[in-house]
Amino acid sequence: MADDTTVPDPAVILDLMEAFRRSKTMFAAVSLGVFDALADGAGRGPDGTGSLTPGVRALADLAKQLAADPGALEQLLNACVALQLLVKHAGGYANTPAAAAYLCQRSPRRLTGYLGFSNTVMWQLWSHLEDAVREGTHRWAQTYGGDGPIFDQFFRTPDAKREFLWGMHGYGLISSPHVVNAFDLGKYSRLVDLGGATGHLAIAACERYPALEGVVFDLPAACPLAREVVGASRVAERLTVVEGDFFTDPLPPGDLYAVGRILHDWTEAKIRTLLARIYERLPAGGGLLIAEKLLNDDKTGPRWALMQSLNMLTCTEGRERTLGEYEALLVAAGFEQVRGCRTSSPLDAVLAVKAG
Numbered sequence: 001m002a003d004d005t006t007v008p009d010p011a012v013i014l015d016l017m018e019a020f021r022r023s024k025t026m027f028a029a030v031s032l033g034v035f036d037a038l039a040d041g042a043g044r045g046p047d048g049t050g051s052l053t054p055g056v057r058a059l060a061d062l063a064k065q066l067a068a069d070p071g072a073l074e075q076l077l078n079a080c081v082a083l084q085l086l087v088k089h090a091g092g093y094a095n096t097p098a099a100a101a102y103l104c105q106r107s108p109r110r111l112t113g114y115l116g117f118s119n120t121v122m123w124q125l126w127s128h129l130e131d132a133v134r135e136g137t138h139r140w141a142q143t144y145g146g147d148g149p150i151f152d153q154f155f156r157t158p159d160a161k162r163e164f165l166w167g168m169h170g171y172g173l174i175s176s177p178h179v180v181n182a183f184d185l186g187k188y189s190r191l192v193d194l195g196g197a198t199g200h201l202a203i204a205a206c207e208r209y210p211a212l213e214g215v216v217f218d219l220p221a222a223c224p225l226a227r228e229v230v231g232a233s234r235v236a237e238r239l240t241v242v243e244g245d246f247f248t249d250p251l252p253p254g255d256l257y258a259v260g261r262i263l264h265d266w267t268e269a270k271i272r273t274l275l276a277r278i279y280e281r282l283p284a285g286g287g288l289l290i291a292e293k294l295l296n297d298d299k300t301g302p303r304w305a306l307m308q309s310l311n312m313l314t315c316t317e318g319r320e321r322t323l324g325e326y327e328a329l330l331v332a333a334g335f336e337q338v339r340g341c342r343t344s345s346p347l348d349a350v351l352a353v354k355a356g
């Protein structure tokens with residue numbers, strides 16, 4: 001008889017076997033419109049007279065609105081209660097504060113773009129992770145056919161593009177205020193955010209530094225949404241949106257460049273090209289701010305960064321790096337005084353300076 005005390009605890013394995021089911025439960029509930037329906041306020045209660053608690057909706061009412069099978073929907077909703085996305089009341093279900101903030105289309109803090117992108121595009125790409133590891137390349141061609149520049153893939157259709165950019169935006173809102181606060185950037189006067197997408201980092205920087213002006217520089221396909229978001233911001237008068245390709249077009253002048261979730265997209269050769277272009281354009285004393293999630297020095301954590309690195313493997317040419325790896329790239333490009341700052345948000349910050 002085996003001694004039970006020698007049997008390793010299977011909890012970690014069992015948890016990971018279940019983990020994708022938890023993700024898919026949330027993705028499906030978002031996609032079906034559960035959280036939006038609950039955010040839309042009180043519906044009819046179980047007796048058809050209107051729910052007693054604002055924001056609480058009865059199962060039958062929700063099933064009708066979402067055109068779902070009531071029994072199956074009940075299973076999904078109860079699972080969402082267990083996942084702390086919903087609360088169950090006597091009269092029905094309501095969003096938790098986190099679901100109301102991040103899982104509803106009309107919330108300014110929504111992460112629904114990235115969730116939708118994860119549920120549709122990333123889910124398919126990740127289904128070929130084994131092949132990505134065997135071949136060391138992204139999975140766009142295998143999953144969707146065709147090939148070409150990676151951002152043509154992200155922007156395959158207008159909907160895919162908008163979903164992706166809103167996804168970046170949702171993460172940006174919870175990260176950029178930490179990134180621009182990681183170092184004192186008060187001496188800089190003009191920030192150029194390369195690949196700035198919706199402009200959340202430039203907006204956060206201008207909000208934090210009242211004298212700063214900013215440029216959001218991105219591919220023409222991304223700029224309409226950037227103009228929309230920047231135009232609606234409190235600092236719109238200090239920001240401009242410029243279309244261009246950071247590998248080939250002249251970079252707008254500035255004394256502080258930013259690359260947020262840009263370097264992790266590309267091969268080392270392309271990173272070197274981009275860093276050389278930035279270095280050449282910066283005045284002496286100018287800075288480069290990098291926003292990425294930093295790996296620990298031994299590369300075994302944090303888990304979030306490692307999952308992001310595998311994500312990069314499936315959909316880009318790049319990966320996540322340690323501070324030491326960024327420092328080596330930056331020093332090779334001529335930069336000095338490389339400093340890293342880990343934040344409590346999904347992105348950390350690195351600052352490097354061109355010698356004065």
Ligand SMILES: C[S@@+](CC[C@H](N)C(=O)[O-])C[C@H]1O[C@@H](n2cnc3c(N)ncnc32)[C@H](O)[C@@H]1O
Binds near residue numbers: 195196197218
């Ligand atoms: C991963 S997203 C990061 C967006 C943003 N910096 C953020 O953190 O939310 C990469 C961005 O780089 C832009 N981009 C990709 N290739 C580019 C290029 N060659 N020139 C300019 N922008 C580019 C994309 O359009 C996209 O907005």
